Amino acid sequence: AQSVTQLGSHVSVSEGALVLLRCNYSSSVPPYLFWYVQYPNQGLQLLLKYTSAATLVKGINGFEAEFKKSETSFHLTKPSAHMSDAAEYFCAVNKGYGNKLVFGAGTILRVKS
Amino acid sequence: GAVVSQHPSWVICKSGTSVKIECRSLDFQATTMFWYRQFPKQSLMLMATSNEGSKATYEQGVEKDKFLINHASLTLSTLTVTSAHPEDSSFYICSARGTGGFETQYFGPGTRLLVL
Numbered sequence: 769a770q771s772v773t774q775l776g777s778h779v780s781v782s783e784g785a786l787v788l789l790r791c792n793y794s795s796s797v798p799p800y801l802f803w804y805v806q807y808p809n810q811g812l813q814l815l816l817k818y819t820s821a822a823t824l825v826k827g828i829n830g831f832e833a834e835f836k837k838s839e840t841s842f843h844l845t846k847p848s849a850h851m852s853d854a855a856e857y858f859c860a861v862n863k864g865y866g867n868k869l870v871f872g873a874g875t876i877l878r879v880k881s
Numbered sequence: 882g883a884v885v886s887q888h889p890s891w892v893i894c895k896s897g898t899s900v901k902i903e904c905r906s907l908d909f910q911a912t913t914m915f916w917y918r919q920f921p922k923q924s925l926m927l928m929a930t931s932n933e934g935s936k937a938t939y940e941q942g943v944e945k946d947k948f949l950i951n952h953a954s955l956t957l958s959t960l961t962v963t964s965a966h967p968e969d970s971s972f973y974i975c976s977a978r979g980t981g982g983f984e985t986q987y988f989g990p991g992t993r994l995l996v997l
Contacts, residue, residue: 802985809972809991809993810990810991811885811887811974811988811989811990811991812925812974812976812988813988814985814987814988817985858924858925868915868927868930869915869927869976869986871924871925872924873923873924874923874924
């Protein structure tokens with residue numbers, strides 16, 4: 769079965785600092801992995817996805833994530849945090865077409881000025 | 882591209898009434914739509930998967946007679962909460978997966994339901 773673990777329910781960084789949100793997955797087959805962002809009272813917006821092509825995936829708003837099979841990780845990073853990045857971030861895994869998304873518990877990112 | 886809308890964005894209803902929530906894919910055809918429920922400060926819980934023209938597949942523990950799902954066209958799925966009770970109050974989010982780029986789900990903005 770697929771599962772996702774997000775380490776740290778809350779992460780706080782200063783504006784301009786590196787953002788690192790951790791995600792580890794468990795999958796019996798090569799996974800498709802996703803990062804979504806959710807702003808308060810809104811739906812989820814796709815940041816980026818890994819679908820077995822390049823292991824370093826670039827997404828929107830300056831975010832990127834690297835798929836590391838040996839570590840079963842898909843951590844999300846951004847070199848310089850902006851106040852507008854404050855939101856909740858969800859990592860998700862999908863076995864592939866026709867299979868459901870399994871979400872992590874989410875990480876709330878706080879950006880301090 | 883890949884825009885999904887939901888209507889209404891929020892609804893307040895009395896206990897015992899039914900509420901219908903619409904999910905539309907605006908610029909693509911969605912062969913599959915998903916319905917999620919999200920409680921405050923929690924992750925999304927998949928309720929059901931609906932495929933156009935066929936019956937929805939419900940996750941374990943989700944009452945199919947209470948949460949009626951219809952996916953009548955490639956751009957519209959509806960979730961009806963029947964005989965709503967206060968414990969049904971939640972944030973309901975739909976997502977849609979298209980016929981191309983099929984592994985990606987695009988999410989609607991969500992519907993906040995409050996049952997009094």
